[in-house]
Amino acid sequence: MGSFRQRLLDEMVDVPTVDCHSHTILRREYEALAAEERDLFTITTYFRRDEGGIVEMGHERSLKGARSDEERWQRLKRIIGRAQNVSYYRHNIATYQGIFDFADDDLTDDNWAALNERIKEWTARPGWYDHVTREKCDLVTQIRNVPWYEDWEPEYFTATLRMEPAIRDGSLLAAEQRAPFEAHMNREFSTVAALKQGLADYVDGYVRRGTIGIKLAHAYNRTLATEDVPEAAVEAIWQRALRGEAPAAADVRAFQDHIIWWLAGLCTDAHLIFQIHTGMQGNWGHIPDSDPLHLLPMIRAHRNTRFDLFHAGYPYGRELGVLGKHYPNVWLNMCWVYIITMAGARQILSEWIDLVPHYRLLGFGSDVNWPEAIYGHLVMARSCIADVLAEKVERDFLSKAAALELARGLMHDSPMEFYGLDATAAQAAAAG
Ligand SMILES: [Zn+2]
Structure with missing residues (x-):
């Protein structure tokens, strides 16, 4: 088992990695930091x-x-x-x-x-950022969360647009959040339909610059359970907000649900990936809110939207595995998991490999701010993946050839196909 485990590790070192979820600091920001900040x-x-x-x-x-x-x-x-x-x-x-x-x-x-x-x-060395991300980590790209009104560095990152500003902190129902978005779009949102058109146009602006999906991390502060609230009900809430009435908590929830559900449909229409944070929160989080099974009605209602569900839904990794098995429009993403728990990561990945066709398994997402920390995470991920695959070869009737293909697939082939990076790479090659 020892030598085959090493072969698996070698295979993963040889193949460039797609980082399936990133918050890495931009190079220009990293290099602008004061010395004492590193x-x-x-x-x-x-x-x-x-x-x-x-x-x-x-x-x-x-x-x-x-x-x-x-x-x-x-x-x-x-x-x-x-x-x-x-x-x-x-x-x-x-x-x-x-x-x-x-x-x-x-x-x-x-x-x-x-x-x-x-x-x-x-x-502080010149070229350090490239040394870490390109030479040490050997990343194809990082699928990076881009906050509203910000850009990214396409030579390092592939963008997905965060959509929390639409629904967070009282949502766009709150004038102090609505006003900057209206100013940015240079129009007023006098109806919910107008608002959704504005959101669609805003997303489209990012898509035309290469953004491949949208992202929500609302499980940090509300439940993932989402109802299909009809537009007419939300229109009344919206009109009251425009008149300056403070919305009740139930109204905010209904508005959020309507927008989240609508975003799932937008992803079908615009061929976007819908990335959603599930599981793990921070200190004092209400853990049951983050259960990915809450998403089932929305996933079932949007069969042609590709959902990218994060963090193994930890601690709901087994539930998420069955969700992935039953729902072919769902991809399971191991981002963040190896640094949460290596033991849990091995257990979950081992079950998922038994359950879900591997083109829908995404093996690594760094989920950190510092480029150096991507590498630490990558080493931990490779170690866990090698353990799991070597054990499957020894005990679970997995062929060595399939194990080597999985090692490559988890880190490279599956995310390349899912995020459309093959096409991007082909375009770049043709243009170059
Ligand atoms: Zn994240």
Whole structure:
């Protein structure tokens, strides 16, 4: 099993990876950062959430307010002392080892300062951003969440447009959110139909620049359950909002549902992928809201929309596996999962490979801000995938050839086809 596991790892290192979900900082933003914004204490990702809980409950002191690196280390050391077991922390270690040639297996009083200096020095090198994303990670592209009114760097990223601004914080029913969108579109939305036309035109502007889908992460703050609320009901709510009446919570929910349902239809009409965050939230999240099974009525009603469901719906990974099995318009995305839990990632991926045709399995999405952290995540992902496939060959009647094809497919072939990157690559080749 050992040598075949290694062959699988080699296969994944050989094939360029499609990063199926990214929030990576743009190159121009990275290079504009002040030097002190890139060090041992800032280049970290989701461990901040565990850190936040530890600090919030008063167990340890926040790094904020520490006046020197030495003081920051003393505080971080105490936090790590309570939490070095979690995958979010081990992700940092994998990043130090993989990107900064850190030779030890953990931070200590003896090694933190040298690593800190190395991070400061190396991240300031010219060409560092390319070295990490192109040479180390060898990414084909990153499918990046683009916030409203922003652009992206197409040489690194393929865009999907975030649609939360339409439904978040009281939604476009709130004048302070409606006004900037009306100003941007240079028109007034006097009816719900006019609003939806405006949203469709806004999305279309991004599509004409190469955007391949839309994204919602509303499961962080409301339920994924969505009803098909008729336009007439929402029109009355909209008109009251235009008159300046504050909407009731039920009205906001009805408006959000109507827009979300309509977006699912827009994706059919405009041939867009609908990416939806399911599962994992932050501290104090209402976990049942994030259950991907809540999405079933909307998925069933939009058979020609391709849904890209995120984060293995964790902890609802098994439910999501069956959803993927029964609904051929659903793709299952492992983004974020390996740094949430490597053990859970192996378990879920192993079941999904038994359940879902592999062209609908997307093996890796970094879901981090720092390019360095993509690599740490990638190493953890490859390790889990190799474990799962090697075990399937040994015990579950999977052929070696199929396992090698899956390793390649999860990281490259399936996302290339799904996101239409083959066509994009062919166009670029023809143009070049
Ligand atoms: Zn994300």
